Amino acid sequence: MIIITEAGISEPTLDALRDHLEGHGVRTHVSRGTDRVVIGLIGDTSVLDAGTVRAWPGVASVVPVRTPYRLASRQFRAASTLIPLGDAAGTRLGGRDIVVAAGPCSVEGPEMLLETARGVKARGATMLRGGAFKPRTSPWAWQGLGAQGLALLAEARTVTGLPIVTEVMDPRQVDLVAEHADVLQIGARNMQNYALLAEVGRIRRPVLLKRGLSGTITELLLAAEHIMARGNDQVILCERGIRTYETATRNTFDVAAIPVLKRETHLPVMVDPSHAAGRADIVAPLCFAAIAAGADGLIVEVHPRPAEAKSDGDQSLTLDQFGAMMAMLAPFAAAAGRSLAGQPAEPLGALVA
Amino acid sequence: MPQTSLTALRTRLEAIDAELIALLARRMELARAVGAHKRTHGLATLDAGREAKVVSHAARLARDAGLPEEEVRQVFWQVVAMSRRAQQDDAQ
Numbered sequence: 001m002i003i004i005t006e007a008g009i010s011e012p013t014l015d016a017l018r019d020h021l022e023g024h025g026v027r028t029h030v031s032r033g034t035d036r037v038v039i040g041l042i043g044d045t046s047v048l049d050a051g052t053v054r055a056w057p058g059v060a061s062v063v064p065v066r067t068p069y070r071l072a073s074r075q076f077r078a079a080s081t082l083i084p085l086g087d088a089a090g091t092r093l094g095g096r097d098i099v100v101a102a103g104p105c106s107v108e109g110p111e112m113l114l115e116t117a118r119g120v121k122a123r124g125a126t127m128l129r130g131g132a133f134k135p136r137t138s139p140w141a142w143q144g145l146g147a148q149g150l151a152l153l154a155e156a157r158t159v160t161g162l163p164i165v166t167e168v169m170d171p172r173q174v175d176l177v178a179e180h181a182d183v184l185q186i187g188a189r190n191m192q193n194y195a196l197l198a199e200v201g202r203i204r205r206p207v208l209l210k211r212g213l214s215g216t217i218t219e220l221l222l223a224a225e226h227i228m229a230r231g232n233d234q235v236i237l238c239e240r241g242i243r244t245y246e247t248a249t250r251n252t253f254d255v256a257a258i259p260v261l262k263r264e265t266h267l268p269v270m271v272d273p274s275h276a277a278g279r280a281d282i283v284a285p286l287c288f289a290a291i292a293a294g295a296d297g298l299i300v301e302v303h304p305r306p307a308e309a310k311s312d313g314d315q316s317l318t319l320d321q322f323g324a325m326m327a328m329l330a331p332f333a334a335a336a337g338r339s340l341a342g343q344p345a346e347p348l349g350a351l352v353a
Numbered sequence: 354m355p356q357t358s359l360t361a362l363r364t365r366l367e368a369i370d371a372e373l374i375a376l377l378a379r380r381m382e383l384a385r386a387v388g389a390h391k392r393t394h395g396l397a398t399l400d401a402g403r404e405a406k407v408v409s410h411a412a413r414l415a416r417d418a419g420l421p422e423e424e425v426r427q428v429f430w431q432v433v434a435m436s437r438r439a440q441q442d443d444a445q
Contacts, residue, residue, distance in 0.1 A: 011416070015409050022405030027430070030423060231427060 001045045001053075002063045002075055007035040009058040017056055024048055029070075031077045036060070040076040042229075067264070069221040071228040072235070077266045083206045083234050086163025086182035091126055093206075093236060094268035097341035098333050099297035101127035101165055101270075102322060105312035106134055106142070107149035115304050116319070117156040123323040126342040127183070128153070128162040129299055133169045134311060135189050142310050150180040157182070165208055165299070171199040178203050188240055188275070191215050191223050201230025208270065208299075210238045213251065217260055224267060237261055237269050238299065239290075241276030250278020250315070253286050258293040269294070274301035274315045283317055284325040291332045300325075380432070381439055388440030398440045404433045 003021075005014065014037060018028045026043035041048075054062045067073050082094045093099045102120040107113050107130045117128050132149025136142070145152070153164045163182035168174055169190065177184055183206045190196050191212035200207045207227055211220045224235045239258060241251025253276035261269045273286035287298050303309045303316035317325065326340075333340050391398060408429045415425035 015413065019405050019409050022408065023402035025401040 001041045003039040004061045005037040006060045013058040069225040072221045072224045072265045081266045099126050099341045101129045101299040102302045103129040104303045106131045117160045119319040121160045124326040128164045154180045174199040197226040201227040201232045206234040208236045213243045240272035262294045268296040270297040271295045272299045288332045384436035
């Protein structure tokens with residue numbers, strides 16, 4: 001149930017209304033517009049009598065919620081959520097600027113990470129991605145550097161100033177990862193790991209929630225709802241391809257998910273074309289499509305020497321390929337009424353060691 | 354900012370945190386006394402109407418003090434829940 005108040009409702013009237021509602025054991029989520037207030041109700045609203053609520057002083061209308069998610073719904077909050085990324089002044093996701101996160105699939109060592117971080121920054125990236133804890137399909141595949149990888153990412157942030165996004169896989173490691181990362185990533189395989197979602201809901205740090213390999217859009221939004229229900233409203237949704245019968249690409253990039261999500265939710269939407277495609281040669285066109293469809297950000301795998309990558313080399317762009325793609329993104333952003341976040345790329349010579 | 358004054362500010366913050374914890378301990382003690390009263394008079398531990406009043410009272414004080422009201426509400430829902438859990442534990 002959503003309650004829309006009359007214009008210019010007074011604070012004591014609003015207090016009395018919230019007292020009445022919360023006295024029935026439901027929680028109120030208030031969103032203030034220019035003159036009206038929208039009150040979203042969370043919990044078992046069947047205990048409330050809609051007629052009594054409608055007749056309450058200051059109430060203009062009572063609207064039933066038509067979706068299973070509440071906090072993530074645009075019905076609850078019409079204005080798009082803006083998420084600040086790290087300490088970097090002005091880098092915010094969800095507004096006019098499109099944020100590009102780039103970096104290696106896995107943190108493999110200090111030299112390659114710094115080389116990549118400097119390289120992607122010089123070419124216009126506004127965030128650094130990199131995996132320290134890696135979910136691998138095979139237990140015999142390389143599992144990542146773990147805590148040591150986190151320290152290397154933090155060092156790369158100090159050197160480049162780029163905020164970092166990295167995956168957390170285990171509820172017991174949420175605090176450790178939150179100490180180092182600016183954005184915590186929940187991988188596709190963990191989209192419905194509710195114990196992990198509850199843990200990242202407890203902290204106050206943005207969460208990049210990737211869509212599960214077989215997750216519907218509603219299931220993705222309900223996963224976001226699990227995080228938000230614990231009090232963390234800084235959730236970024238990420239489309240990264242879904243399982244279909246097609247084999248030409250690793251997954252099928254669901255471009256339709258972007259405008260559907262933008263309509264259904266106020267949360268920002270990012271796209272991971274590297275995992276959607278599984279091959280480097282079509283990452284750029286998928287990025288163009290994502291921007292045209294309304295995505296707020298991109299997360300792209302870049303490796304200085306993809307052939308030597310310890311994981312996902314096939315889908316990683318080289319620094320030069322990434323630079324070429326970034327140069328081609330601006331007109332797509334402009335056509336969509338957007339711009340690319342961050343300063344104009346600094347001269348390559350200044351940052352590439 | 355010089356390191357010394359940052360350290361001094363943090364020391365003062367820690368002192369305030371200690372006061373907050375001492376106040377929380379006193380509040381919990383009173384809440385448990387309320388729980389004992391509820392038990393002897395056969396009242397239910399959960400009183401949703403009272404919890405809502407505690408939170409809205411805090412929200413009004415926050416507003417008057419120039420603090421972000423919604424965030425203070427979140428904090429007080431945690432405080433209320435903590436008190437209720439203590440009362441429930443005592444009842445068992």
